[in-house]
Amino acid sequence: MSDAMPGSRGRQFPSIVVVIVLLLLAAAGLRIGGIGDQSLWHDEGNSYVQATRTPGAIVENAARDIHPPGYYLLLAGWRVLTGDSETALRLLSAFASIITVALAFALGRRLYGDTAGLAAGAITTLHSFSLYYAAEARMYALLALWVTLGFWLLTLFLARPSGRGALILALVTIAGLYTHYAYPLFMLAQGAVVLLYLVYRRPDRAWLRTLALYVGANALALLAFAPWLPTALVQIGSWTGLPTTPIPPIEAFAALLRVLLFGIAPTLEAQSIPLILMLFGALTLPTHRDHWRWLIPIAWTLLPLVIFVGIGAYQPDDTKLMLPAQAGAALWIGRGVWVLWTGRALVVRDRLRHLTGRAAGGNPDSPRRALILTVGLKLAAALSLVWVLLALANGLGALRTDPALQRADYRQIAADISAASRPGDSIILTAPNQQEVFRYYYRGSAPVHPLPEGLNVDDAATASAVAQIVQRYERIFAVFWGESERDPNRIVETTLDSGAFEIADRWYGDVRLARYVTPDTMTQTIRSGARFGESIVLEAYALNGDSFSASDALQVELTWRLDADAPLTTRYKVFLQLLRPDGTLAAQRDSEPGGGTAPTTTWQPGVPVTDRGALALELDAERYTLIVGLYPIDHPSARLLTADGGDHVVLAMIAVR
16 A cells, blocks of 8 residues: 555545535634634734724834734724724734635645544534634734645645746745744745655755755745845844743743643543644654655644744744644654555555565555454544544633633723723823733723833832822722733732722632722721730720712721731732621622732731722711621631620721712
8 A cells, every 4th residue: 555646635535525515614613613702812902903004104113013914904904994893903914814714625635534523623623722822813823824824835835846836835934023022043944844755855956946946945045035124133032031040941842742742622531642643643654755745744733832842932922923833743643544544554664664674565465454453443433533623622611611722802891991980090001011001991081191101110200100090090990910020029919909998809810800989087986906816916906987978989008017027828808798787698799918018927026008999889888897807818708706705896887978
């Protein structure tokens, strides 16, 4: 049994057109259905703002970004045709991903046959890695398309070298270079395939022509990219995304390979099956003239990963840069399925027998044994592919339900602020690059302050800006994200906590919305001395009154002291509650001291700790009891007991008019 020769389609399915149509319909349904359900997130907001600019402004602003302008320019034209909705902005990525599925099928079919094409296309259709970025208004799905199209064109070029083929390949390479700086990693993989193609051919005029055309295509692409190259070098050189603590290469490579094989969502067990299929795909070498066909999925998958990990660029957030390798891995698995289905695994056995001195012809299989082996291999191929597809399908629900895979809900953040805001309010966005996506949703009149200002961290200037906002406005909405990078010392939050009272906070994915009120006049300070547990003492507390209207906020300032010889080893939360006359809960605020900036494990013995909090009094006219207490951060039911055996201390009676 021989390998497929160039141009061979292998064994044909009865109606391959029906198969590819059904495959693409499934790919479209999975990628377009519900594409606008989730909010845009930070980077998508940047894509939207870029797409609203003129081409010249896009190029100018992209030069200050970390990405080339190609995707933004294409999205700008797309936006003119489709509009500004979440669905419209994301459809460009969805269509790029659908075309990638078609190309994965076409590549597998052209290189190895219908079986490989169907497997590669079906795997890419159901792959959660592909699906996730097909629903994002960013450049990664487009990058995957250019890489996959590039390998398709390379296959056509090597099968029949021509100037026209080289020119088209150059145009796709230009598009890839202007889409993302990861594209050169896949250019190197293409180069490895071409090198093997040339090594196994006798140098002659046709050999020289192929080499010249391929080199010329890449030279043309690099020449077209040359105007942007200085900017690219500056951007890559100043990139701050590299991990401060490098991840061990083996661990990084394993993490990337796991995503390429099994996606980003949980899958079924027995994850060795795709690896076994890849092993079959790698061991079954083709004939003398077709080694380059064998190498395509291997180089496409492994070479970019090895280089990416080797230069120390890997960190979990940048796994998306290897999205183009997913189609290569699917093609590799598809080749393994094809090897089993067509019986080419028996060729490996016969070659091994020959190499070990056990000539295959000396002990041929009986017709019955040959039939059993053939049927067994087909069954193994079918069951293996079905398992892989079921495993991938098993993870699809997590794309909609797993909190770790949900994008930050800026749509709801803006809606909640709009519903609660009133004249005299202000909004702070930590990390200025939130403002693009926030303004996409927010249509209110409250002033928006992106802090810290500028690209450099200036703690003094940030603290001054926050203090001025506290003085000027009655209430403040603070949207916290990216503090570790843009506000590493948490100046925005600590300044707010020291100068204002936090009413409440809520997480929307990985973004937190906190509400603050600016200080009111405290009516009096009351000495307490109440002890919680063995060593936490409430020295005093102050309130801004005991009678309020329903639109007011009750402000409470607590002064804590650690009465111990050593710091605490347990983190506690402080709870403030308003109880109705019947003892039921009316309002509550739970937080670590200082709004989370002064955990109990940081308290020093004998040093007072000020802890401010507030409760929104959107309640019925009634008298309420204000209580305070503490509990371990992970065990709300295990409240610290007071000296009299209770689990809280009554601070005051509060009247709401």
